Amino acid sequence: MTAHAKLSASGAHRWMNCPASISLEEHIPDSGSVFAAEGTAAHDVAEQCLRGGTNADDYLGEVISVTNDDGSVLDFVVDQEMVDAVQLYIDYVRDQPGKLLVEQRVDFSKWVPGGFGTADAIILHDGTITVVDLKYGKGVQVFVEGNPQAMIYGLGCLNDFEFLYDFEKLKLVIIQPRMDHIDEWEITRDDLEKWADIELAPAAKNALSDDPIAKPGEKQCRFCKAKGSCRALAEFNVKTAVSGFTAVGEPLTLKDMAKLTNAEIAMLLPQLDILTNWVKAVKAYAFGELEAGREVPDYKLVTGRSDRKWIDEEAAGKALARKLTAAVVFTRKVIGITAAEKHLGKNSLIVKKHTHKPKGKPAIAPTSDKRQALEIDPTEGFKEVA
Numbered sequence: 366m367t368a369h370a371k372l373s374a375s376g377a378h379r380w381m382n383c384p385a386s387i388s389l390e391e392h393i394p395d396s397g398s399v400f401a402a403e404g405t406a407a408h409d410v411a412e413q414c415l416r417g418g419t420n421a422d423d424y425l426g427e428v429i430s431v432t433n434d435d436g437s438v439l440d441f442v443v444d445q446e447m448v449d450a451v452q453l454y455i456d457y458v459r460d461q462p463g464k465l466l467v468e469q470r471v472d473f474s475k476w477v478p479g480g481f482g483t484a485d486a487i488i489l490h491d492g493t494i495t496v497v498d499l500k501y502g503k504g505v506q507v508f509v510e511g512n513p514q515a516m517i518y519g520l521g522c523l524n525d526f527e528f529l530y531d532f533e534k535l536k537l538v539i540i541q542p543r544m545d546h547i548d549e550w551e552i553t554r555d556d557l558e559k560w561a562d563i564e565l566a567p568a569a570k571n572a573l574s575d576d577p578i579a580k581p582g583e584k585q586c587r588f589c590k591a592k593g594s595c596r597a598l599a600e601f602n603v604k605t606a607v608s609g610f611t612a613v614g615e616p617l618t619l620k621d622m623a624k625l626t627n628a629e630i631a632m633l634l635p636q637l638d639i640l641t642n643w644v645k646a647v648k649a650y651a652f653g654e655l656e657a658g659r660e661v662p663d664y665k666l667v668t669g670r671s672d673r674k675w676i677d678e679e680a681a682g683k684a685l686a687r688k689l690t691a692a693v694v695f696t697r698k699v700i701g702i703t704a705a706e707k708h709l710g711k712n713s714l715i716v717k718k719h720t721h722k723p724k725g726k727p728a729i730a731p732t733s734d735k736r737q738a739l740e741i742d743p744t745e746g747f748k749e750v751a
């Protein structure tokens with residue numbers, strides 16, 4: 366792969382924000398993620414459905430083999446959860462009028478040297494290009510407005526299909542079926558091209574320059590392969606961890622020390638996610654170094670703590686039942702909702718009848734978060750602001 370081809374659409378949120386990440390990640394091998402491979406399996410089923418005019422449940426029980434980023438081959442059985450997720454995506458795509466292109470390679474090298482990628486589904490209709498991205502993950506909700514990956518695929522479509530029609534706008538869509546999340550966003554061709562000229566192309570130039578700068582930040586560092594050994598992130602974290610404490614290095618009086626103000630807490634909060642994520646990454650990096658036989662001064666690998674386990678659960682159960690009553694020895698538990706849906710399907714009436722969704726516990730979020738703020742009513746607890 367050439368250096369240019371490394372400026373991928375999926376990594377754009379990282380290299381646009383931290384141009385040095387391309388070079389810093391370059392020599393770190395992909396560890397391969399089961400979740401990413403599972404997503405590839407779901408995309409494979411979706412592609413077969415859209416190309417072959419089939420439905421997702423035609424593949425229920427089939428085994429899809431995926432070669433992971435680290436070269437290992439993983440087998441996934443198409444279960445009810447995958448069937449439901451893929452069907453939601455293909456139903457959406459099939460509902461869009463126009464000419465459908467599936468898993469279509471698009472070229473955005475006009476703005477990003479060597480840039481190309483594969484869009485999940487593209488629909489060309491009446492001056493509008495619709496680009497649909499299936500995201501199988503359910504860990505982090507992904508929004509489409511301003512999403513560089515979606516915008517870059519849109520640009521690739523403009524570049525590749527402008528000879529066919531006079532496209533005026535693009536509808537960009539992210540479907541995350543396992544989070545019940547379908548997010549649509551429209552942008553005019555002019556605005557998209559303006560973004561490409563003003564933001565994307567200069568960012569690509571920076572990333573490919575001889576000495577690109579490293580710019581740490583929560584979003585770009587979160588999944589960066591270099592985060593465990595990145596000096597810029599380490600310095601950023603050390604500085605920001607203490608920046609909320611204005612009196613660091615100065616002698617503190619009891620009055621100074623009594624309590625952080627809420628304004629100081631507010632300064633610390635945005636740093637906590639990046640700090641905790643970084644702490645885990647540095648520990649994992651040090652573990653990897655020791656495991657590879659390289660020295661990390663003052664540290665070594667030892668056997669960790671473990672809990673006792675039954676050697677043979679069934680034999681242990683029988684032996685215990687000779688001394689104790691069955692009610693004490695054995696526990697019975699209803700299977701989880703997801704497991705039940707795997708057996709009965711996502712629309713199972715039995716599951717629907719016997720489940721409810723309790724209100725989530727209040728959680729802290731920045732004011733920019735898309736969810737509604739709760740208002741505090743001392744008599745009734747929290748409620749959503751209308």
Ligand code: SF4
Pocket residue numbers: 379383385386389579580581582585586589590591592593595596597598
């Ligand atoms: S960890 Fe963050 S700062 Fe360091 S290279 Fe990756 S994205 Fe850039």
